[in-house]
Amino acid sequence: MQIFGVDIGGSGIKGAPVDLDRGDLAEMRHKVLTPVPATPDGVADGVKQVVEHFGWTGPVGLTFPGVVTDGSTIRTAANVDKSWIDTDARALFSERLGGLPVTVVNDADAAGVAEMHFGAGKESSGTVILLTFGTGIGSALFVDGVLVPNTELGHLELNGHDAEKRASSKAKEDGDLTWEHWAHRVQKYLAHVEMLFSPDLFIIGGGVSRKSAKFLHFIEGIKAEVVPAQLQNNAGIVGAAMRAVTEH
Structure with missing residues (x-):
């Protein structure tokens, strides 16, 4: 089964059809630069470019780099234009995509869901925290596999x-x-998060996850296991598609 996933970041908007049986991209992803300023209209145009690149006409799952409530309303916009706050993102993207069914979820939550199902968190119990390092730092907190959404750590x-x-x-x-x-x-940041939440596992995601050999060995003194994301920077795209399936 294939569903389209789009990952909206502070620097780039990337997407591809996702094979949900394998938890991987079905085709090479297409990426456009996030507009500056990253206004709702500008970002929606970027999403349209990515989706139309593949001629996609089915449901689309999208991530957003901020708090998303009720699967639609944007509450924070730390790394995009502040005009996003209180925007009905689902309505905006669906309209721009010609009425296609759309799902919107926090970007790190999407990446976390993908990693817990297909990647580094598979079969993990206890408290797991995925952290995405990119333009900002996103977080996804899981307790015995259940997501606590919009943590923004x-x-x-x-x-x-x-x-x-x-x-x-x-x-x-x-x-x-x-x-x-x-x-x-x-390391200092992980120690602070560990002090607050005592996780069993940290998963390091975002673009740096594919370069984990360059830095993970420098991180010491953390009691939890620290591992790179297995889906690397595609985790958000996969998680967005997974969420679209559950809602449509």
């Missing part, structure tokens, strides 16, 4: 700063940090 305060301003991939790039220097920042 990237916005925890760490040493007087919003954590994602110090430990996201963008912070690494902006500060021209070495992998080791950045890993020490990530």
Whole structure:
């Protein structure tokens, strides 16, 4: 069975048909740059480009980098334009896609659902936290396989700063940090999250997951197991498609 998934990020909008039997992309994903500013209209146009690239005419699952309530209403917009707040995202995207059925979910929650079903969290019990490191830091919290939605742990305060301003991939790039220097920042962040939630497993997702050999060995002193996401940066696309199936 195939469903289309789109992952909206602070820097890029990427999508592809997803083979839900395998938990993998059915075709090579297509990506466009997230517009600047990332307004609702601009992002919706980008999503339309990605979906039309494949000539897709069925249900579409989309992720959004912020809190999504009731499967539609945007409540936060840390890394996109603030005009997103209170937008009815489902209505916006469905209208732009010519009336196709649309599902919208928090981006890290989507990635987490995919990793728990097909990837690094498969068959894991207890408390599992997936963290996506990209333009910001997204989080997905699971207790015995059940998602606690919209946790947004990237916005925890760490040493007087919003954590994602110090430990996201963008912070690494902006500060021209070495992998080791950045890993020490990530370690401090993981220690803070661990103090609050005592997870059994951390899954490190986002674009950096495919480069885990460059930094994971620098992270020490964390009691929980720390592993890279197996679906890597495709987890959001897969999770978005999975959510679309459950709602349509």
